[in-house]
Structures are given as structure tokens and as C-alpha cells.
Amino acid sequence: MVEENGKNERSGIQVIARAADILRALKEERSGLSLGQIATRVELPRSTVQRIVGALIAERFLLQDPKGGGIRLGPELGAFAEAANFDVVERCRTILTEITQATGETSDLAALRNGNMVFLDQVPGIHRLRTVSSVGEVFPLTTTANGRASLALMAEDRAAQLIEQEAGETMSGEDLKALHAKLAEIRKSGLAYDNDEHTPGISAAGFAFRDLSGNIYAISVPAPTFRFQQVRKRLEDALLHASKRVSREFSFVE
Numbered sequence: 428m429v430e431e432n433g434k435n436e437r438s439g440i441q442v443i444a445r446a447a448d449i450l451r452a453l454k455e456e457r458s459g460l461s462l463g464q465i466a467t468r469v470e471l472p473r474s475t476v477q478r479i480v481g482a483l484i485a486e487r488f489l490l491q492d493p494k495g496g497g498i499r500l501g502p503e504l505g506a507f508a509e510a511a512n513f514d515v516v517e518r519c520r521t522i523l524t525e526i527t528q529a530t531g532e533t534s535d536l537a538a539l540r541n542g543n544m545v546f547l548d549q550v551p552g553i554h555r556l557r558t559v560s561s562v563g564e565v566f567p568l569t570t571t572a573n574g575r576a577s578l579a580l581m582a583e584d585r586a587a588q589l590i591e592q593e594a595g596e597t598m599s600g601e602d603l604k605a606l607h608a609k610l611a612e613i614r615k616s617g618l619a620y621d622n623d624e625h626t627p628g629i630s631a632a633g634f635a636f637r638d639l640s641g642n643i644y645a646i647s648v649p650a651p652t653f654r655f656q657q658v659r660k661r662l663e664d665a666l667l668h669a670s671k672r673v674s675r676e677f678s679f680v681e
Contacts (some may be wrong), residue, residue, distance in 0.1 A: 437490035438631060439606050442479065443473060443591065445475070445479055446479050446482075446483060447531070448469040448471075449465055449469055449476065449479055449480065449483070449489075450483075450488065450489075450500070450504070452465055452469055453465070453466040453489070453498065453499055453500050454500070456497070456499065458497055458499070459492060459497020459499035459647055460497045460498060460499075461475055461481065461497055461498070462477055462498065464497070465480065465498065467604060480498060483501075484498075484501070486503060487501045487503040488500070488501050488503050488504055489501045490502075493593070502680045511617065515536070515538075515547070515638055515644055516536060516547050516548045519536050519548065519644075519646065519673070520548060520550075522669050522672055522673065523535075523536060523548065523549070523550040523646065523647065525551050525665075525669070526550070526646070526648060526665045526666065526669055527550040527551070527552055527553070529661065529664075529665040529668075530552075530648060530661050530662050530665050531552055531553045531554060531658070532552040532554070532648050532649070532650045532658065532662065533549060533550065533551050533552040533649060533650070534549070534550045534552075534646065534647070534648050535548070535549050535573065535633075535646065535647050535648070535649065535673050536548040536549070536644065536645075536646055537566065537573045537645050538642065538643070538644050538645075538648070539568075539577045539642070539643040539645075540642070541608075542568065542589050542592055542593065543564075543565045543566065543567065543568065543574075543578060544565070544567070544568065544574045544577065544645065545563065545564070545565055545574050546563060546564045546565075546566070547644075552650070554654075558605075561660060566625070567593055567594075567625070568589055568590070568593055569590055569593055569594050569598070569606060570618055570621060570624045570625040570633035571621050571625045571631065571647075572619045572621040572633035572645075572647045572649075573619070573631075573635065573646075573647040574619075574635045574645075575606075575609060575613060575619040575620075575621070576613060576618070576619035576633050576634050576635035576645045576647070577608065577635045577643045577645050578590065578610055579610045579611075579613035579614050579619060579635065580635040580636070580637065580643055581643065583610075586610060587607075588608065591602070614619065617634055617670055618632055618634055618663060618666060618669065619633055619634065619635070619647075619669065620632050621649075625651045628651060628652055629649050629650070629652060630649070630650060630651075630652045630655040630656075631647050631648060631649035631650070631655075632647065632648055632659070632662050632663060632671070633645050633646055633647025633648065633666065634646060634647075634664055634666055634667075636670070636672045636673050636674070646666070646670075646673070648662050648665070648666060650662070
């Protein structure tokens with residue numbers, strides 16, 4: 428009986444691991460994948476994938492396109508994601524407040540979602556002229572401080588894929604080379620910059636981090652460009668201190 432229970436336990440753990448691999452394979456595929464494509468991605472027999480996918484669909488973790496399209500993530504996972512976002516927002520609110528108090532500038536928290544940065548929270552600065560973004564607003568990866576920080580945090584092949592997806596048709600070879608050089612520098616320094624590149628008149632600095640589930644978030648400080656250079660050192664010090672706090676106090680995976 429003990430041996431049989433051990434086998435059942437190992438079998439259950441294996442099924443969970445395989446289901447997790449399938450969910451990860453679909454994570455960035457907004458249009459979905461076929462059963463065959465999923466089987467190829469996770470290196471499992473199609474029949475095994477079909478059984479697991481069927482169970483995940485029954486629990487609303489996955490959806491099957493009724494018009495014959497691909498299988499994609501379902502609404503139940505969205506509910507979990509929202510709960511995780513709320514937890515990160517609550518945990519980071521104190522850090523955002525400390526950054527704003529130390530710099531006088533607005534501080535932002537954003538999450539990487541479907542190849543874009545989505546704003547989750549913001550602590551406004553104290554200046555009359557300050558930057559403001561709405562919660563839920565979507566920003567690109569290649570021209571923003573938080574987006575570049577996020578690209579630098581991920582594997583180089585995945586970063587290259589998202590860069591191609593966002594700006595492949597508009598970015599020249601020289602611009603692409605310059606961006607990859609910037610990402611290499613971000614990996615060394617821990618900070619990313621937007622020097623008046625995304626929105627004319629606004630510059631920013633920021634860093635990215637992963638939560639315990641591997642999701643990528645970024646904290647950034649935007650400011651009017653004319654003031655940004657004056658306070659840059661103060662911003663860098665505050666952000667580097669915040670990065671250490673995120674890693675130490677919240678046990679986020681770097």
C-alpha cells in the first residue's frame with residue numbers, strides 16, 4: 428500500500444508539472460496554439476497533451492476557440508493573475524512612496540503583460556509639473572525605461588522575439604544593434620533609461636524584477652526632461668536602494 432501510494436504521488440506530481448509546462452507554453456501566445464503545436468513545445472505525446480488540456484479546459488484554465496482556432500489561457504487564470512497583481516501592488520506601495528519622498532518625483536509600478544508594460548500603480552510627485560499615467564495604461568517595451576528593464580531581465584532570445592514583435596518593421600539594423608547594447612548595459616548596472624525617447628519632454632529611469640511565479644514587473648521614475656538631468660543621481664540612488672529592498676524584503680526572484 429505504501430509503495431502504491433508513493434507511485435500515485437509521483438504520478439500526480441508529474442501531471443502537475445506537465446500541466447504547468449503547457450500553461451507556460453501558452454503564456455505569450457495570445458492567439459493560441461493547436462494540440463500538435465503544444466505537444467511539440469512541451470515535448471510530450473499528443474495524446475498526453477490532449478488529456479491534460481481537456482482537464483484544464485474543464486476547470487476554465489484554458490479555452491478552446493469555438494471557431495476552430497487555437498487553445499489559449501482561460502478566465503480562471505486571469506482571476507489568479509489579478510490576485511497576484513493586487514499582492515505585488517500592495518507590497519510595492521510603500522517602496523513607491525519612499526522613492527517619491529526621496530526624489531520628489533512620480534514613481535510607477537508596471538507589469539509585463541502580452542508583450543507590453545501595463546501600469547498597475549503610481550505615487551504622484553510633489554512638483555506642480557509632474558508626469559501622470561493612468562492605471563491600466565499600456566506602454567511599449569523598446570522605448571521606455573520600464574520596458575527596457577524588463578527586456579534586459581529575460582533571456583536574450585525571448586527579448587529578441589518581443590523586440591521583433593513590437594518594432595521589427597520599423598527599427599533599422601543600427602537602431603536594433605544600439606538597443607541590444609543598451610540591454611547589455613542595463614544587465615550590468617541594474618537600471619534602464621528613457622532619455623526623451625518615448626514621449627518628447629519626458630525622461631525616466633527604472634529597474635525590473637520577477638515575483639516568485641516568474642512574472643516580470645518594473646518600478647520606474649519619470650520626470651520632465653529639463654529636470655531629469657538635475658535629479659538623475661538622486662533618482663539612481665533611490666531606485667538602486669528600492670531594488671535591494673524588493674529583493675531582500677519581499678524575496679522576489681531576481
